[in-house]
Amino acid sequence: MKLTLISLSTPTFNNYRAASALPYHLIASVKKSFSASVEVYSYNINELNIAMVGQIEKELNITIHLLDKPKWLKIMMKLHLVFLRVFLKYPLYSYCSLPQKHIDSIKSTHSDIIWIYGEELAGHSKYFDGSKCIVTMPDSESLYYYRMLRQPWATMNLLQIMKYSFAYWQYKGLESHICKGDVIYHFVGKEDADFFKSMNGQANSLFMRHPLYAYNSEKIIKFHQPKIKLLFTGRYDFYCQHGSDDFLSELAKNCNVLSSYFEITFLGKGWVGWNEKLHEAGFQSQHISFAPDYIAELQNHDIQVNAIDVGTGTKGKVLDGIANGLLIIGTPYALENISVKNGESCVMVSNGIDFIQSLYVIKNNVSLYESIAKKGQEKVLLEHDTKDIAKSLFGIIN
Template identity: 35%
Template sequence: MKIACITGYTPTPENKRGISALIYWLIAERPKDVKIKLYTYNINNISDDEVKEIADRLKIDIYKLNIPYWYKKLNRSFFCKFLDLFLSKPLITYIKPCKGILPKLEESDYIWIYPYFFYNYSNLLPRKKFIVTGCDCLSNVCTARIGDLFYIRTFLRSIRQFIIRRNCISLEKDFNNSNITMHYVGMADMMFYKRLHNADNAFFLLHPHYELKEKRIKFHTDKLDVLIAGEYNHYMISDTDEMVDELIRLNDLQSRVRITFLGKGWENVKEKLIKYKYECEHKRWVDNYADEIIKHDVQITPISHGGGTKGKVLDSIGNGLLTIGSKYALENICVRNKESCILYNYASEIPSILRSISLNKEKYEEIAERGRRQIIKYHNPARISRRFFEIMKNI
């Protein structure tokens, strides 16, 4: 089976400046009879030496495509944040296929687009079969955002989100095409797309885990070592602020937890907690993400909206951290509340959960161990990759 893959992000074992790991693991564990030529716009700016190393490791051919000058110019301009108000689809979808590439694509049995950015190749090759990996259903994500406090509190933010949602719905109508099959890593995303567009050209598969590290699950004896990973942005602001307010109000966990923030934007949150005598550390970046997270006992993922599968949650559970998360953080992951993870309904519950963990460490260590086993079994990259290419072959 010969596949041509058009991707925005050069595949990497961990997400690197973009969602580059999902495609890496699907390719890495593919059946032996699947031959892939990959054409990348390299939005994540992987160096030529690293691209060659990745191509050798994955045993594929990788060719770089140029992003048009007009897109680079507009995307970096002040006006970029306002373009959604005037365009009917996301700006990146207006990039036209590179000259000379279409005859090369004709040689393949299937064309795989990752993510949806370059779905418009399907219009130029109507007789070819296309698989478009979403990864999320954009209109579903936007619908969830509209109900989030971060957007509700600001009128202009709310209006802009309604407009973006309209644009995403317009875009997704184009996906419902006879030569396109949609691939989602979110069950709710797939169902939302099917219902909204009366479509039957989509399937869902679990997200493969990334490389996992050996870790002995034994919580620290003095204080629980708590990790909050990711950027303090619109995905996490609402639930983080609610959690922090409750930590300050209760004011009795300082002797039980120390908190590490890993990612951008946590400076003010850290200082606020330090003011109330919490032991906190902030790391904007680490060289090896997996080596860093296994130093901790617990990960909190306070995501208040979203779609698809969250790679950092898979990383956390699969590497043996007891993971506390919202329904958005834990969706599409094969774990169950109080058996292999901890699900909160409101972020204000998190401090009480941390207190319970500190008083019942062995019980929660067992939950973390069951979570790790679930990820290893059900999110195994070889299992998911095999199924992905089986589906592709039968389209």
């Protein structure tokens, strides 16, 4: 099989300044599954240097061609004039064109599949009429802004409403503009695929589970004693701040009882304030802003908590936690599109009070929740297998 990828970001093993890991792992698997030769054309928005690009080429045994962004776009970003995007009909990177010399070069390879990664580049399929084409979105940006506009805490002032409404209008317009009936639009979120289809009736939208990146299935799932190790992962940012504040406020209120049964670790940037508050409340708590070996650090803990308020697609750090043998306590958005079920292979909670109640139940039923963690790991290792997903995605074209 010959595969040509056109991507906004240069593929990397872990996300690097952009969502760049998904194409890396799918390329690695498709090369094994189909003995594929792969060429990549990248706008390199994650700004890998030449040495890093060469290393990726070596790791994956592929060729990477770097594409230039429009001069006006580079000037706009250099001078911090990105706010001028309000004068554009479509999102910023959708204006990246593909020079004719590269179009001709790609066509001359007679690739079996033209694979486009990134919603803003979906319109590039027009250059390859008659070719088999897959666009990995991988999420619906219009659905993201649609959901934002439904959140009371995210629409507290007129400026927020205007910001999200404008972005929704841009992405919805782009999706309608680029949609072609002979192109497969691949999503890692079921509601994303359904939303795209509802807005574009002729669309051939496809949902597939998010593939696993890195995991160690050798971990023995047995909670630490005398204190179960509770882990909050990811950056403390807009996506989880509202929910995390709710969870952690309730946790601090219940310190007198729960501090005897749980110790807390924050893994990621931005948690300094909450780490100090829990210390003051009486919990054993630590903050790790960066772990050189993320998987090893994950597996030092028993339960991962993700209070994600909004988003689309699949939350990679939640998937990582389950695959590495941790029991996941998460909100509906945190667990969305992951092959687990509340009470059987994960614990789903909606607010801080539910979260605290789940901790009281867990401390009194440790063996049961160890088995739930094990079931979750088994489910995702089976149904989020990267090799199987690559086979299905690139085999479906036939």
